[in-house]
Each structure stands twice: as C-alpha cells, then as structure tokens.
Amino acid sequence: MKNNKKELLPEQRAELISTLKDRFEKNMNRHKGLEWAKVQAKLEANTEKLWSLDDMEISGGEPDVVGYDQKTGEYIFYDCSAESPKGRRSVCYDGEALESRKEHKPKNSAMEMAAAMGIEILTEEQYRELQQFGKFDTKTSSWIKTPADIRKLGGAIFADYRYDTIFVYHNGAESYYGARGFRGSLKV
Structure with missing residues (x-):
C-alpha cells in the first residue's frame, strides 16, 4: 500500500x-x-x-x-507492455470529453489519469519511436497526445500497429473502447 x-x-x-x-x-x-x-x-x-x-x-x-x-x-x-496497459483502458481522451458525455461515461480520461500518475501521454513521434523496439498494440490501440487544433474541433488521435504498419487514427475525444488505453513516458 x-x-x-x-x-x-x-x-x-x-x-x-x-x-x-x-x-x-x-x-x-x-x-x-x-x-x-x-x-x-x-x-x-x-x-x-x-x-x-x-x-x-x-x-x-x-x-x-x-x-x-x-x-x-x-x-x-x-x-513497453505488448498491448496498451490493461489498467488504463476504456477511457476517453481528456476531462473535457468526459464531462461532455451525457450517459455511459467511462470512469476516467487518459489525460487526467496520466496527470495523476505524474507521467505524459506519448506523442506521435514517441509512439513511432517505441515501435522501433518491437511490435506494440497489435490487438489494442493507445490514445496519443493530440495537437491543440484537432482537440479544439472535438477530436483526438490514437495509434496502433497492424499489417506491419503504424496507423494513426482520429476519433471523437469522448469515445472510449475496451481495447483502447494510453501509454506514458517519464523522465528520471
């Protein structure tokens, strides 16, 4: 404890x-x-x-x-878990997205969880760097840091690895899925 x-x-x-x-x-x-x-x-x-x-x-x-x-x-x-961390899945992108959901709200958001943990969500560049060390998110996906102009329009981006390719997609920031979480970074 x-x-x-x-x-x-x-x-x-x-x-x-x-x-x-x-x-x-x-x-x-x-x-x-x-x-x-x-x-x-x-x-x-x-x-x-x-x-x-x-x-x-x-x-x-x-x-x-x-x-x-x-x-x-x-x-x-x-x-560096093979799939998006299990304890951080089924979350929407950020607190604003969480508040915008009227029903079936997830328990938390990726950005709020990361802040509470004292870590940063991976950027697209960091996500691509991670994929150089192996094949990650072949069955799951991970929210990644979303540029402000996309987020301002209500969207957020996530990534995964399929067909030997890194895919970066978009979704409404309020969406959440059982197989989507987030990966973080920390400097020590």
Missing part, C-alpha cells in the same frame, strides 16, 4: 527497482549503451519518480528505459 505523500515504502522501492532491473537486462535492445547502475543511481536519487513508475507498473505498463536525454541528464522511460 502506498502512503499519501506519493512516496513508496523502502520495501516497495526495492521490489520496483528489482523489477525494473530485470526488465532492463532482458531488453537491452531498448537501451543500447546505457548502464543499469547509472539508471539505478538516478532512480534512488529521485524517489518521487519511483511513485510514478510504480503506478505505470501496477496499471500494466511495464515501464522500461528507452533513452537518455543528453541535455537534461535524464533517463527516459516508456510503457
């Missing part, structure tokens, strides 16, 4: 770091040239970020390191 300060207990931190280390070592193609010891040191120095990574893990995201930002000195984590 987490406490209210968005901080994990010591045993929870140790368990999460162990899980992240195992995933890091099993998927070296995602982070060539990066060393786990440096990632772990950064995680241990930024324990508030562990809370967000734990939320990513608990909701089925399987976060893993996918890069290093030379400018900021931060490691970049993406949700």
